[in-house]
Amino acid sequence: MTETRKIEMTVNGVRHQLEIETRVTLADCLRHHLGLTGTHLGCEHGVCGACTILVDGQAARSCLMLAVQADGAAIATVEGLAGDDGTLHPLQQAFHDNHGLQCGFCTPGMLMTLVEFLESNPDPSETEVREALSGNLCRCTGYQGIVAAALDAAQRMRAQAVGLS
Amino acid sequence: MKPPPFHYHDPRSLDQALALLASRDNAKLLAGGQSLMPMLNMRFAQPDDIIDLNRIEELSFVRHTEGGRIEIGAMTRQRELADAAVIHDRCPLMCEALRHVGHRATRNRGTIGGSLCHLDPAAELPVVAMALDATVHVQSRRGARTLAMAEFPAFYMTPAIEPDEIVTKISFEPWPAGHGAAFVEFARRHGDFAVVAVAVLLELGGDGAIHRASVVLGGVGPGPLRCAAVEAAVTGSRGGSAFQEAAATCGEIDAMEDVHASSAYRRHLAEVLTHRALDTAFTRAGGERAS
Structure with a gap:
């Protein structure tokens, strides 16, 4: 069948x-x-x-x-996420800069979860980021780099939004 | 892990869905898919037919009726509920509970009807529905009927509905403005099913004493457990030591035991969380604690 x-x-x-x-x-x-x-x-x-x-x-x-x-x-x-010319999305760049990934397996899910989250909450607290990521498992990083990357990305994206307006 | 083969149907109306359901022997209704899809992927469920309800727009709504009741369509997503102004304004208990239901990505898909019918013993929404004394509306080709939420769980993860019936909506009378609500749970990780959860609703009289209480536990038995002893013990009180004594009656409940927790630990959690939820709900109702 x-x-x-x-x-x-x-x-x-x-x-x-x-x-x-x-x-x-x-x-x-x-x-x-x-x-x-x-x-x-x-x-x-x-x-x-x-x-x-x-x-x-x-x-x-x-x-x-x-x-x-x-x-x-x-x-x-x-x-x-990345631009046509290969420019990383601010979130991807922040992951790179903050060691937000090791093996990289969980990274696509982390990124897509955070894209939606940061859209609705552009200035989150660390607790809010951890809650938003509670449904995404990472077995390498211990989450520290990922949370730091999310907060860093939020700041970059806010700065970008201000620059555009 | 892949779903077994099945015939897929995506009816556009409730009538079409009811006709399909009545004509198939081994069909499963697919709501938000956050429980059924894992069961299909792992082949715990092997239906011959999947009837997908996601394209039936008439099952997705949140209404405040003229009679003052709130009605929620079975296919209303948990995310939509959390965002609905009427739920936010009139049913803070549900809003607080929804924050514990899975994660944003699962709430974007998961539905209230799906949560109720899957009836996981530790799921939040059945506890809320029970605390609100909600009415569950079901329909089949034979007609429509209603069940009180108290009668809805038949046994472990099984609602008291027939194979040809579909839950179409739930309705309830919101508690009056100024009531106090609290939903408290303990889970190992945010978004996991609760080990124990408790929902409390309190309404104070003009004298500042509690004159109506609803207290329901989740995660302790096969279905949500109404704590009549706690309700009776707090009614007429003004908090304080009465809450401690009331919560202590949770030490008597017949709590289940599984890989996550022993029954003794669940009884302990039930007592502690109920006490906390009573305190929080009482404060939110504007109550002033007796000494």
């Missing part, structure tokens, strides 16, 4: 049309069907947060959605 459906979605601004088995998760669709392997799969049951992406601007676990549920949606993944 293989049941497929035709779906259409926008990923990082690029429109994709594909025919996909209905039981395939959105995470596997991104990785296997679209070749976007920046989204990582750790636990595949919603605990580790590594596969976090944005669906219509809201953070979601891509292992807990079916690809067919994203039909018509706008998806953002870690591949879309």
